Amino acid sequence: MGKKILRINMSDMQTSYEDVPEKWARWAGRGLTSAITYDEVDPTCHPLGPNNKVVIAPGWVTGSPAAPSSGRTSFGGKSPLTGTIKEANSGGLSGQKIAKLGLAAIILEGVPKKDKWYTLVINKDGVEFEDASGLIGKGMYDVDEILWEQYPNEPAVIGIGQAGEMKLSNAGISVNDPENKPGRYAGRGGMGAVMGARGVKAIVVDDTDGPGVDIADADLFKQGRRKLTKAIGKHDLTKKDGGLNAFGTNVLMNIINEAGGLPTRNFSAGQFEGAALNSGEKVAEIVEERGGEGMTGHSCHPGCIIQCSNIYPDEDGSALVSCLEYETAWALGANCGIDDLDYIAKMTRECNDLGVDTIEAGNTIAIAMEAGVLEFGDKEGALKTFDEIREGTPLGRIYGQGVEATAKAFGVHRVPTVKGQSMPAYEPRAIKGIGVTYATTTMGADHTSGYTIAPEIAGVGGKVDPLADEDKDALSLTFQAATAFIDSTGYCLFIAFPILDIEEGWAGMAESVAGVTGLDITGDDVIEIGKEVLKMERLFNKAAGFTPADDRLPEFMRYEELPPHNVKWTMADEDLDEVYAWVQED
Amino acid sequence: MITVEVALYGTLARIQGGKYVAQTNVQVTNDATIKDLYEDLDISPQDRGYLFINAVLCDVPGLNAAIKEKLHDGDHIGIFSNGYMWPYQYRDGAQMSESLTSVLKEHGPLHHTYKKEE
Numbered sequence: 001m002g003k004k005i006l007r008i009n010m011s012d013m014q015t016s017y018e019d020v021p022e023k024w025a026r027w028a029g030r031g032l033t034s035a036i037t038y039d040e041v042d043p044t045c046h047p048l049g050p051n052n053k054v055v056i057a058p059g060w061v062t063g064s065p066a067a068p069s070s071g072r073t074s075f076g077g078k079s080p081l082t083g084t085i086k087e088a089n090s091g092g093l094s095g096q097k098i099a100k101l102g103l104a105a106i107i108l109e110g111v112p113k114k115d116k117w118y119t120l121v122i123n124k125d126g127v128e129f130e131d132a133s134g135l136i137g138k139g140m141y142d143v144d145e146i147l148w149e150q151y152p153n154e155p156a157v158i159g160i161g162q163a164g165e166m167k168l169s170n171a172g173i174s175v176n177d178p179e180n181k182p183g184r185y186a187g188r189g190g191m192g193a194v195m196g197a198r199g200v201k202a203i204v205v206d207d208t209d210g211p212g213v214d215i216a217d218a219d220l221f222k223q224g225r226r227k228l229t230k231a232i233g234k235h236d237l238t239k240k241d242g243g244l245n246a247f248g249t250n251v252l253m254n255i256i257n258e259a260g261g262l263p264t265r266n267f268s269a270g271q272f273e274g275a276a277l278n279s280g281e282k283v284a285e286i287v288e289e290r291g292g293e294g295m296t297g298h299s300c301h302p303g304c305i306i307q308c309s310n311i312y313p314d315e316d317g318s319a320l321v322s323c324l325e326y327e328t329a330w331a332l333g334a335n336c337g338i339d340d341l342d343y344i345a346k347m348t349r350e351c352n353d354l355g356v357d358t359i360e361a362g363n364t365i366a367i368a369m370e371a372g373v374l375e376f377g378d379k380e381g382a383l384k385t386f387d388e389i390r391e392g393t394p395l396g397r398i399y400g401q402g403v404e405a406t407a408k409a410f411g412v413h414r415v416p417t418v419k420g421q422s423m424p425a426y427e428p429r430a431i432k433g434i435g436v437t438y439a440t441t442t443m444g445a446d447h448t449s450g451y452t453i454a455p456e457i458a459g460v461g462g463k464v465d466p467l468a469d470e471d472k473d474a475l476s477l478t479f480q481a482a483t484a485f486i487d488s489t490g491y492c493l494f495i496a497f498p499i500l501d502i503e504e505g506w507a508g509m510a511e512s513v514a515g516v517t518g519l520d521i522t523g524d525d526v527i528e529i530g531k532e533v534l535k536m537e538r539l540f541n542k543a544a545g546f547t548p549a550d551d552r553l554p555e556f557m558r559y560e561e562l563p564p565h566n567v568k569w570t571m572a573d574e575d576l577d578e579v580y581a582w583v584q585e586d
Numbered sequence: 587m588i589t590v591e592v593a594l595y596g597t598l599a600r601i602q603g604g605k606y607v608a609q610t611n612v613q614v615t616n617d618a619t620i621k622d623l624y625e626d627l628d629i630s631p632q633d634r635g636y637l638f639i640n641a642v643l644c645d646v647p648g649l650n651a652a653i654k655e656k657l658h659d660g661d662h663i664g665i666f667s668n669g670y671m672w673p674y675q676y677r678d679g680a681q682m683s684e685s686l687t688s689v690l691k692e693h694g695p696l697h698h699t700y701k702k703e704e
Contacts, residue, residue, distance in 0.1 A: 247606070254595055254607065258664040259680040260641030271641055271662065276593050281606035288605070564641045565681060 003104035003214075008120060008127060010198045011050070011110030015127045020104050026519055029059035030087040030487035031533045032105050033076025037085055038536040040107070043544035047080035047190070048167050048197040054108040056098065056158070056203075059490015060513045063099025063213040064221065067512055068229045069492040071095045071301030073158075073175060078544070079189035081169040081360070081402055082420040082444040085540040088191055089487055091300035091309075092175030092184035093156035097207035098122075099490075112199035117165075121151065123206040132201040136165060139353035139390075140174045140182035143202055148180050151204050159202035161355025162390055164192035168400030170360045171196065174352070177300055183309070183322040184300050187357035188446060189421060190402075213516065221515025224508045228495065231505025232305055235498035244308035244494060245297050247280030249326040252425075254279045257334075260565050261430035263423070264334045265376050266366040267416045269563050270430045274339025278329045282341060283310060292317020306494055312345045321349040327447075330425035331362025336369060337376035343383060350386035360402045361386075363422035367403055371410035414556045419444035419546070428553055429562040429569050432469055436476035436571060440551045440579040442537035448493055450480035469571050473578045480579075481530030488533065489513055531582075538583045548577045587613045588659035592623070596635070596667025601627055614657055620644070621653040623663065635666040643680040651689040 004017040005024075027035045033055040045051035055076040061067040073095035079086035098106065101124060112118070117132040135143050140161045147157050156176060163171035171192030174182040215221050237243045243251040256262045257275035264272040276282065287294040287310065294313025300323065314320040324345060332347045333339065351358045365382045368374050374381040388396030398409045403422040407415040416423045421444025428435025437450035482500075486493055491509065499505040507523040514521040521529065557569040593609040594602055602608035614622055624634065637645040637652050640662055645652035647668045657663070682690070 254593070254664070258593070258636075258638040258641065258666075259643070273591075273662075276607050276609040279607055281595060281599070281604075285605050285607070 003102055005105050005107060006103050006122070006127070007107045007109065009110045010108065010112050010118070010200065013112075013129055024104070026517075028104065028488055028517075029057055029062070029072065029074045029490050030076070030089065030484060031529075032057040032488070033074045033087050034085060034533055034536050034540075036105060036107060037076050037078065038540050041078055041540075043078070043085075043540050045078060047078045047083070047194055050111045052078045052194055052197070054173075054191060054195050054198060055105055056094075056108070057105040058095040058099040058103075059488060061516050062095040062490030063097075064215060064512075064516050066303065067225055067491070067516075068232055068303065068305045069495060070490045071303060072487070072490045072492060073098065073186070074487065075173050075186040075191045077191060077194050079191065079421075079444070080167070080193050081188075081190040083544055084419055084444060084546060085442055085537045085544075086189035086191060087443065087487065087537075088172070088186035088188045090173070090175045090184045090186040091304070091492070092177050093301060094158050094175045094205055095490060096302065097156045097205045097210075100207040100212050101205070101210040102212075106203075108195065108198050108200060111197060117199055117201045119147070119202045119204060120200060121204045121206070123208065124210050135201050137162065140355055141353050144174075144176045144180050144182055147202060147204055151206065153206050153208045154180070156205040157202055158205070159355075160192040160196050160200075161353055162392070163355045163400050164196040165201070166392055166397065166400065167193040167196050168356070168389070168397065169193060169405070170356045170364070170400055170402040172355055172357045174355055177309070177322060178302060179311075179319075179322070181319075181322055182352045182355075185352070185355075185357065188359065189443065192355050215516055216518030217515045219515070221512055224511025224513070224515050227504045227508025228491075228499070228512060229305065229508075231498040231502040231508060232495060235501060235505075237497045238306045238494060244306055247284055248296060248308050248310045248324065249494075250278075250280030250283055250324060250329050252280075252326045253329060254281065256426065259430070261427045262330065262334055263416070263425060263427045265337045266335060266363075266370045266414060267423070267427065267557075267562075268414075270427045271564055272334035272337075272339075274337075275334055277339040278333040278341055278344060280326070283312060283324055283329075286341060287311075287313060290315065290317045293319040298322060304492065306492065308494060312341070312348075315342070320345045321352060324348060325358070327425050328358040328362070331359045332365070332382070333362075335362050335366045335425075336382055338379045338382060340379050343379040347383055347386065350383070354386060354389055356389065356400065359424050360422050361399075363403045363416065364399050364406045367406045367412050367415070368399070368410065370414060371407075371412050373410060414560075415554055416557075417445060418553060419550055421445045427562060429557055429567045430565055432571060433472045433475050433479075435553055435569060436472045436576060436579060437480060439553050439571075439576050440476065441480060442534060442541055448483065450476050450483055469575070472571065473575045477579050478527060480534060481527045483530070484533035485526045485530035488529075534580075535583050538580055548580070551576050551580070588616055588618070588657065589613050590623070590657050590659070590661040590663055592627070593662070593664045594667075595665070596670030598629060598633060598665060598667040601629070618657045619653065620655045620657070620663075623657065624653070629665070633668050635668040635670055636664075637666070638662075638664040638680075639683070641681065642683050644683040644686055646686070649686070649689050649693065651686040652683070655683065655685065
């Protein structure tokens, strides 16, 4: 049985199951959300208006048996934060369940005629439109709990918090984790506001008795899966008790800080004196000291063998929040001058409940601190900003719009954004390749779009001097293309470490995709296929009005030296323009 | 005497009361070097991994390239335990001191430990 596209029109409350057209047949995950957005969404539309869509797609191998760490779900459309095309992907329960229902994608389009909210219930029998008025005003912790009580079989819950209801540009889309907590987010770019604009508070996905995922070539799939699983299990970063498993993504905190690339106090320094107190190592110590429900080595979705998530315990050992990622601990920590993990965890819980992206939220608080609304290091004041958002006060709505809106409201000129989206936890002046990615990616400032941090800091996949300008354009494009491919597979991006370092892992990834899909893909095709995805995204952005002049880092990074290396952003504009020159040439 | 801030990662953290991470201020003599700091903290050669001074990579496991580096008041020293994390955590991917650069030129670059399997 071939996969179907489930189209849900909120204007007329009609649904249809469509055969996957030939033009989309080779895509999944990010490749498919971007292809559908490119084909069906007017690049000039208002992201919150009737002509935008939310496209939800599991990856090629998501839902296939025992493909390691492959539970990602891509969410795509036009971003209200950036005005560009957007793909944000998440772990959690949704990807595997959507795939096992035989769905290549769900397209959510239109807007309800009445100001009404719905919960969409999707199972093998079709789609039900349920009244969601009882969920309105509730945060995602309550929403997840209520919907698991209401529906059987522990379904996936895709939802938006109050931020999405208010259609704030920093609203993300939540996916419940195996413990039914809202710890997994397609956070970046405001896709939660786009979902809110469709009048959808939540989507419940129950895959019970679904058709499952067809495997075109079982032997090839098993061969690829075995190679990839072996590489993940062998690499020191991804193996059991390796860096990610023991300390989570926050293992990067001390590594980046020691190298002078940790943005501190709104990108005014590259080292934070309190970094060790916010690090993954400290989280592990606290988990062991407090006991109870806290844990490291937590899975964000069934079948993950890296298990880099964690559950941070409160002082009494009860679960406070999952997950304290590196980006989160940085954004709400070093970048705000805060070195208290308990407060960082409380703020993370607020983000997960309200449904806002932690990176943009932390950067927004740092802007408020830069403006003098709060002092750097004011953890109580930082925590209270989330009350403003929850209550929908004018100030809260400004914060909920993210960094650029907040900077304009308070007259701040040191604004660490590209194309409207704020930078993650790597200082581009100290780590030049990531700066090229921030500047040129189709998504706005986004580290996951081209994880050049791997060779520059972690020593994975090559040797690169982070402070040099040379060859960073080619490096960034290669990583952006590889990332676009990985984001289409359904595999977690952290397989990038073992596949870049262990040749057999790279081949295994491609072979497992070929085995599931029947597509003629080998490791040699990865970069070219990734570039096809990038090209669609780049052309969408061009039609939306973006030009190479938008591929720039903020001005202050050109004239302000970053301690301790005392470096400025010196990459020439012409070199940045080289990254995507091939799209114009085609 | 001068004061330097020392961060210890991995098993070395136990020296200063942590399990995986510890950060503390250490007083050393005005002319102290990294060698003196190693001795003051009782860090044996086999336990020494990557070492940073003020965000500059000064040593990698097995080379002992930093022992003559002089310490200054207010320096931040980061020391990763040997074998902690992954084997080429920084490789050439961080700004390096002159002495480490010199030793690496003589010694040859660090290499991947993962080989293609036959």
